[in-house]
Amino acid sequence: MNPRTLETTPKQDGFRMPAEFEPHEKCWMLWPKRPDNWRLGAVPAQNAFAATARAISAFEPVVVGVGQDQLEPARQMLHSEIEIINIESDDAWMRDVGPTFVKNDAGEVRGVAWQFNAWGGHKGGLYAPWDTDEKIAQQVLAHEKKVRYRAPLILEGGSIHTDGQGTLVTTEECLLNPNRNPDMSRAEIESHLKAYLNVETIIWLGKGVYMDETDGHVDNLCCFIRPSEVLLTWTDDPSDPQYSISCDAFERLSRATDAKGRKLAIHKIHQPGPLFMTETESLGILPVPGTAHRKTGTRLAGSYVNFYMANNGIIFPLFDDPRDTYALEQFKSLFPDRTVVGVEAREILLGGGNIHCITQQQPQI
Numbered sequence: 339m340n341p342r343t344l345e346t347t348p349k350q351d352g353f354r355m356p357a358e359f360e361p362h363e364k365c366w367m368l369w370p371k372r373p374d375n376w377r378l379g380a381v382p383a384q385n386a387f388a389a390t391a392r393a394i395s396a397f398e399p400v401v402v403g404v405g406q407d408q409l410e411p412a413r414q415m416l417h418s419e420i421e422i423i424n425i426e427s428d429d430a431w432m433r434d435v436g437p438t439f440v441k442n443d444a445g446e447v448r449g450v451a452w453q454f455n456a457w458g459g460h461k462g463g464l465y466a467p468w469d470t471d472e473k474i475a476q477q478v479l480a481h482e483k484k485v486r487y488r489a490p491l492i493l494e495g496g497s498i499h500t501d502g503q504g505t506l507v508t509t510e511e512c513l514l515n516p517n518r519n520p521d522m523s524r525a526e527i528e529s530h531l532k533a534y535l536n537v538e539t540i541i542w543l544g545k546g547v548y549m550d551e552t553d554g555h556v557d558n559l560c561c562f563i564r565p566s567e568v569l570l571t572w573t574d575d576p577s578d579p580q581y582s583i584s585c586d587a588f589e590r591l592s593r594a595t596d597a598k599g600r601k602l603a604i605h606k607i608h609q610p611g612p613l614f615m616t617e618t619e620s621l622g623i624l625p626v627p628g629t630a631h632r633k634t635g636t637r638l639a640g641s642y643v644n645f646y647m648a649n650n651g652i653i654f655p656l657f658d659d660p661r662d663t664y665a666l667e668q669f670k671s672l673f674p675d676r677t678v679v680g681v682e683a684r685e686i687l688l689g690g691g692n693i694h695c696i697t698q699q700q701p702q703i
């Protein structure tokens with residue numbers, strides 16, 4: 339059954355996108371399976387997804403959408419507390435293909451369904467077709483009996499972060515990329531963000547993390563951790579291509595004021611690595627024409643910023659890297675009221691994203 343679709347916008351109806359650090363009803367995920375993106379038939383990735391779901395489920399309910407042919411293995415691998423529902427998908431990035439939830443002051447929750455073209459369609463996108471992914475937001479909303487807004491632009495949830503108080507941060511590399519909405523100007527894109535997320539101030543960063551195949555999703559680079567405070571991925575190494583990207587983001591954030599007129603406190607978190615795909619890893623991925631091929635030695639877009647803020651918890655990626663220990667300590671000091679849990683996430687990174695990309699929070703009513 340399709341969710342009821344409105345012709346109005348969330349702004350017109352008094353709905354806004356809450357920040358991720360606000361209370362959640364539950365967390366949504368999908369189940370990975372495609373062998374041309376995940377090595378060894380996706381089994382190592384499935385283990386990492388299951389560990390992520392388990393870690394989040396200690397703080398809030400988790401629902402995982404699983405394709406019909408994977409229902410049995412997923413049931414075996416996912417902890418019994420995790421709800422499984424049948425949702426078919428092209429891949430497993432709920433952040434990008436799921437709805438963005440919006441909420442009003444009375445506590446009603448609705449969903450925005452964006453258009454999706456697999457991160458660039460036929461101009462640099464990562465796979466085709468993507469029509470099964472396109473239908474996921476409406477299935478989630480139908481399951482939750484939530485009303486839907488259908489936004490008139492291509493956008494992935496990983497390309498935006500909000501403070502829930504009228505400010506949004508995004509990147510030019512992604513949102514202004516001609517492979518998303520080539521006929522829209524920056525002003526038109528801003529006007530859709532304002533209408534569908536009910537924000538007033540948009541902070542434009544330049545590029546996303548070096549070699550990020552999403553064309554620079556902000557969720558790998560920078561996020562709000564509370565109102566007027568952001569966390570930015572960083573490197574101290576001026577010879578690393580990430581250095582100038584992070585310096586530019588730092589300068590833009592330093593100049594910015596949020597929707598309430600506040601300056602931002604900017605916390606830097608040092609990136610892991612740099613990390614690269616090994617030969618063993620790349621050989622485990624099935625090469626298929628039409629799908630982005632992953633080669634040995636490719637630099638991976640590893641970042642601790644790609645973490646999930648659960649109710650009273652922080653679930654962050656571990657990379658088997660010396661920086662993991664510093665990241666853990668930093669998360670603990672940034673979030674003294676939350677329990678910080680690391681999850682081994684290299685297998686998720688090998689698929690092109692991380693913990694934030696595979697999750698989508700549904701706000702509490």
Ligand code: KQY
Pocket residue numbers: 431433434464494495496497551552555557558689690691692694695696
């Ligand atoms: O950054 C994200 N939100 C998603 C990453 C998707 C990678 C697809 N291979």
